[in-house]
Amino acid sequence: MLTQIITEGTTRVEVPVLDERSTFPPSAAAVFYNPAMRINRDVSVAVIACFAKANPDYTYLDALSASGIRGLRIAKEVGLSTTMSDWDETAFTLIKKNIALNNLSNCTAIKRNANVAMLDSSFDIIDLDPFGSPAPFLDAASLSTKRLLCITATDTAPLCGAHKKAGIRRYAAVPLKTEYYPEMGVRVLIGAIARTLAKYDKAMFPLLSYASQHYFRVFAAVKKSVEAADDCLKNMGFLSHCFNCGAREWRYGLAVHIEEKCPLCGHTTSLAGPLWLGRLHDRNFCDGVILESRERGFREGEKLVTACRDELDIPMHYDYHKICKSLGITAMPTDELVLALRERGFQASRTHFSGVSFKTDAGMEEIKSVVMELAKAARFE
């Protein structure tokens, strides 16, 4: 394996050389390394630095470590006692080399099946960054974690409903492919995390959850408590979506009745769930992550977390372009629509999901009427 030494954050890491002919995608290399996931790792450093302010003695497990880059950064840039595990011999050797390269004494490398590592010991913070789905690791992680789960999922198609059967198999939830598919994916994922933790009498509180182009990422604080776990599950529920007019409604609870006909147009609706209908972010916590990111020079991370913090934290976002297309009109800038909704007394914001997405507590009919008004006003300008 041809390697090179790169610097990410303040950490030096020996990684495979990615040459476009033989080692693309990054999973084709002898040890996985994807430079495009730097923002994911930057945000993780900032989140864990904030979280560990409560106690710098927290232990951290990078359960699917590859080169070790993630765990190394937490050990070096946050200072936590870190375990890095991968079942692959080449990866394990590289992790050990990388610990030596950074002169770190707060790191342990282990060569183990991630599930075995997690069932063997408990850790305050567990990070799952798998190839594809985290589903095979959720049980062991839920049992082992004491305080924080950091979970990446790159199987966006099953989570969003594009590969519905795979989504149902992995997450025991029915996803729907709608215009708000990334939020559907994030909420199916969080729902699966919440239900898995509940099996072990643990509750979950999302601190930051986001969708990027190729993956979803969730940071969830964990608390062992039967009562808190019961309360946590109250955030679960089902959503019905009308593919005719775009209206949606949701109901909290795991045994709910939802009308099968759309209240707006009478069309038969489709059902998704169970999924997480609670908050995606903790706004105060995000404030800290934004500051931490700024101090560390993580520009893209700061921008992403700011967008998450500032979005209205309710299900589900709308796609402005899709609404305009259904009405046969041209979209104004998204900010103008958000302002117009607010002027009419609704809550509204842009979202991190896309440049043309917005959230509001206005219903579909009200949104469409504001969109039409804006288009008319623009025509007479």
Ligand SMILES: C[S@@+](CC[C@H](N)C(=O)[O-])C[C@H]1O[C@@H](n2cnc3c(N)ncnc32)[C@H](O)[C@@H]1O
């Ligand atoms: C996507 S890579 C991890 C990337 C890394 N976290 C990073 O930020 O660059 C997934 C890694 O998990 C390892 N892996 C897959 N299944 C595993 C298992 N059941 N137990 C331990 N390691 C596993 C693979 O060898 C691979 O190195």
Ligand SMILES: [Zn+2]
């Ligand atoms: Zn309808």
